[in-house]
Every structure is written in C-alpha cells, then in structure tokens.
Amino acid sequence: MGQGFEVMVMAPDDEYSAYLQQSGCRFIPLHFNNKTENPVADLAFYRQLKALYRQHRPDFIFHYVAKPNIYGSLAAAAIGIPSVAVITGLGYPFAKRNWLFQVVKQLYKRALRKTREVWFLNNEDAKIFINEHIVNIEKVKVLPGEGIDTEYFSFGNHSAKKESEPFTFLMSTRLLKSKGIGLYADAARILKKKNYSVRFELIGFFEQHHPDSISRDDLDRWQKEGLIHYGGFAKDVRPFLRRADCFVFPSFYNEGIPRCLMEAACMELPVITSNNRGCKEVVLNNATGFLCHVHDPFDLADKMEKILNLPAEERSRLGRQGRALVIKKFDIRHVIDEYVATLNADWAE
Template sequence: MYSKGRAHKLIAFVSNSAWSVYNFRLDVIRDLMANGFEVMVLAPDDEYSAYLKESGCRFIPLDFNNKTKNPVAELAFYRQLRSLYREHRPDFIFHYVAKPNIYGSLAAAAIGIPSVAVITGLGYPFAKRNWLYHVVKQLYKKALRKTREVWFLNNEDAKIFINEHIVNIEKVKVLPGEGVDTDYFSNPHRGARKESEPFTFLMSTRLLKSKGISLYADAARILKKKNYAVRFELIGFFEQHHPDSISREDLDRWHKEGLIHYGGFAKDVRPFLQRADCFVFPSFYNEGVPRCLMEAASMELPVITSNNRGCKEVVVNNTTGFLCHVHDPFDLADKMEKVINLPAEERLRLGRNGRALVIKKFNIRNVIDEYVATLNADWAE
C-alpha cells in the first residue's frame, strides 16, 4: 500500500459533483477527520467545493462531463484520475456514481490503491436496456473486478448486478441508504396544523421528469377540482443540460394554474419540512434510497411515495405513510386525499412511526460504522 510512513491515512472520495459529496457524505467525512484521517474530495468544481474546504477537506477539481458518451472523453477522464491518484497517493478511495465507479476503480487498480465502488442507484442505462446498457454493463464488469467491495443502497440493485453477472456476491455489501443525521433532521415541536392554515404538501428533489414532478402537478390538479384548500410546494434545483430535466415553461404553467408553488433551491430544507403536513415523492427513477424521504420521515412527516425500488425501503404502507402506484397520478391523488382527511392525531402517529423507522434503519451512525469497519479491515490485513 502507498504512504505507509504517513502519520495520517489519506482517504479519497470521488464523485460527479461537490454538491453530492457535501449533501450525502459530509457526516461520514467529518467523523473520519475527527478520528485522525485526512480526506480528499475529487469532483467537478461547484459552489459546494468551498463548503467542503471549509469543513477541512482537501479539494481537487475534476474536469469531466457526466452526460457525455464520447469514448475519447471517457479515456481522458480515466487518465486524469490515474494521474491524480499517482500524484496524491491516497491510501484508500471511495467512488460514487457510474463514471467514477468505472474509470476510478480502473485507475486505482492500475496504481495499486484499494477502493470501494458505491452504486448509489442504477440510473438510465439500466432503465432503457439499450446499447448503452450493454456498454455500461461490460465496463462495470471489468472495473468491479478490481475493487475491494461493491456497496449498494438497496437489495434490488444488488440482485440485478449479481443476476446479470456484473459482480460476484462475495464482494457485495448493502448499506441502509447513505444514512441521515436524525438529530439534525428532527422536529420535536411538531404538533397539529392550525385550522386557519392550508394543508401543505411538499416535494423536494432534483427537477427531473423521472422524479415524478408532473405526476405531482397532475395530482394537484385532481385535488384542486375537488375544491380542497391545499398548497402544493416544490423545492429543488434545475440541471439545465440534463436530458431528463423538466422545462421552465412547465413550471411556469403549473404556477399560473395555481397548482405548484416553486420555492427554488434550498440549502437547508428543514424549514420547509417543518411547515409541511405531508411529504410527496412519486419517483419512477432507478433510485438507491432517496435522501429526501429519509429527511422527511426523520422530521416526523407522513410520506407518500411510489412503490418503486429504493423508495419503498423508507415507507411502511399504512404505518409511516402510503405507497402509490408508479406512473399513476390518480392513485397518487387518492393517497394524498386520504392524508388530508385523516384525523390530526393519526397524521402525527404516522410521522412518529416514520421517525422511529429512520432512527432504527437509516441512522447515519450505522453508515459511518460501515466505512470505519472497511478501513480498519483493510489496514489489519
């Protein structure tokens, strides 16, 4: 292993955005640094790279387009990672999302650095099953042979990789999502809604079609026609060049119809969760375990989400919220209407049950322990 003489082990986190590392893995990073590790983050530069530096990380900007399918660009990305790994010599690397998982795992192996690939969700190639799927499958197959372990966020994703012979079951570990800090996401003063205030639904997500935003708007339209005095809030950020992004025109049209109140991007979602009566997430994306669902449930909100891979991991139907049919705005509206008409005490009970589930199953401490155990096992060899 490299840098055996270094006083502090250097751990690298490699992803497709500084935002995702900050939003999903900062608790893990802080814990590692508190226990004497150095942490280096490699990701495309964005406004969150400064926050990572302020948290004590070393930040290395990456130059790559996560959406391109150009083989020349892919080769350049592999070479860029290999060069950076050779220069900075991390002792262990965690890769996230497809391209870092594939090209980063290959680059780490070329230099002899141990790594883990974290499959945060299967995304578009596994949904379409077209030529791209077959290319990605073969690339994954080659890259994952080189890793110490392959981590998944739900059993279904792991099963697909095993059944498709992409990875051997011996390497597989299934995490309880990426975890959530249940102390930070808590609402100890949640009580019954004031009757003078409109019932408020909230959806917080990347503004992609496959997250079910148009289904949310259609369900809002259905409920508005039943004369419910209800507010439908949406927060999240646009990914302008993403092929699945919703359009500004759609958002403006829904706003003019009085269906959706768009609150922009919120760095801190907790004030929105505190004001809401129910969280809605009708995604049909190939999710890992959506962070937004864990945050909402941890804040004691009843949750309505689709009976979809990853989403259904966070909701116990009729106990912490409700599962709706995928791609079905009428069933979604039905579940939303059910929540509106529940007695206040029953909604509070659903929320309390949801928080208890998150504390038991998705607490960030459980995830941190997996990272530490993996690192300790590596250096014990």
C-alpha cells in the same frame, strides 16, 4: 470521529467545496461531467484520475456515481490502490435499456473486477448487477442507504398551523420526469377539482441538458393553473419541511435510497411515495405513510386524500413512527461504522 484517518475528497470545485474543507477534509478539485457520452472526454477523465492518484497516493479510495465508479476503479487498480465502488442508484441508462445501457454494463463489468467490494443502497440494485453478471455476489454489500444526520434533521419547533392556512404537500427533488413531478401535478389537479383547500409545493433544481429533465414550459403551465407552487432550489430544506403537512415523492426513477424521503421522515412528516425500489425501503405502508402505485396519478391522489382526511393526531403518529424508523435503519452513524470497519479490515490484511 477521532478515528485517525485523513479524508481527501476529489470532486468538482463548486459552492460546496468550502464546506468540505471546513469539515476538515483535504479538497482536490476534479474536472468531469457525469452526463456526457463523449469517449474522448471519458479517456481524459481516466487519465486525470490516474495522475491524481499517482500524485497523492491515497491508501484507500471510495468511488461514487457512474463515471468515477468505472474510470476511478480502473485508475486505482492500475496504480495498485484498493477501492470500493458505491452504487448509489442505477439511474437513467438502466431505465432505458438501450445502447447506452449495454455500453455502461460492459464498462461496469470490467471496472468492478478491480474493486475490493461493491456497495449498494438496496437489494434490488444489487440483484440486477448480479443477474446481469456485472459483479459476483461475493463482492456485494448492501448498506442502509447513505445515512442521514438525524440530529440535524429533527422536528424542531413546528409553529402551530393557523386554521386559515391550507394543508400543504411538499415535493423536493431534482426536476426530472422520472422523479414523478408530472404525476404530482396530475394528482394536484384531481384534488383541486374536489374543492380541497390544498397547497402543492415543489422545490428542486433543473439539470440542464439532462435528457430526462422536465421543461420550464411544463412547470410554468402547472404554476399558471395553480397546481404547483415552485420555490426554486433550497440549500436548506428544513424550513420547507417544517411548514409542510405531508411529503410526496412518486418516483419511478432507479433510486438507491432517496435522501429526500429520509429527510422528510426524520422531520416527522408522514410520507407518500411510490412502491418503487429504494422508495419502499423508507416508508412502512399505513405505519409511517402510504405507498402508491407506480405511474398512477389517481392512486397517488387517493393516498393524498387519505392523508388529508386523517385527524391531525393520526398524522403526527405516522410522522413520529417515520422518524423512529429512520433513526433505527438510516442513521449516519451506522454507515460510518461500515466505512471504518472496511478501512480497519484493509489495514489488518
């Protein structure tokens, strides 16, 4: 961007580390598990961050996901480095409201006192943190999602669909129950029984040991029934989006702003998603796609049938309007401007 900032990324060392370095980032490997509930491991993570911050002395830190937001904010404050916590979604603990929620709530409450600001991706997440007295409204900023590269995710050259090819729905997501995969399979079963020539594709990765993960047995059963065609994990989702006629995401997860919805809409696909926080921000009902009831496979099937029966020209119109909405609200340049403004304001103080 030519803004004069050096970007340092601390993250687990994986197959994407090289991409960060190729992009010009300075990469520092970090060891942590965002899913563990082990307090000893969490203490070790806090100490690791504190040591790294003391060693590398960044001028400003942005934290993402729960544990870095909590322990990273505390570590940064201990050394006197200003930071922002970016809450990209409330996730599993806030859905269950059990003992883990109470623990996470108190940890967030303590940690976020130390940050300059707390950024959210939708108003409802921000409202929950304020109503639960986790953070003061004065610190809150709501971003237009995490942003998306609207040039990378572009319509491109869709090949004309042959008449013999079935209508294709696509769902791309982490393979968690709360993302609505079971609802997708149930809606597929409803439509199959109406004798539509339809293909239901699913891509995404399993999160081993996640308490909300779907089982491989369920996935195998859906495939054997001919309901779902599972394509595994895709590093590049664009070829799948180009082949699809409609994107489906019936999530009841505590979403921030789902990247999969922004990607699909940006590729000019009509979208069906649930009337759920985060999801409904990306879809204008009856204008760029359809909103369905949460936890309702029959309403989801109705919306899918509605898309099926639309003229191709009308589906194309929904897709074009969806891309226009993403460019207006969620273009990555809007989000980068927020980061630059925050850093420049901090230097001016």
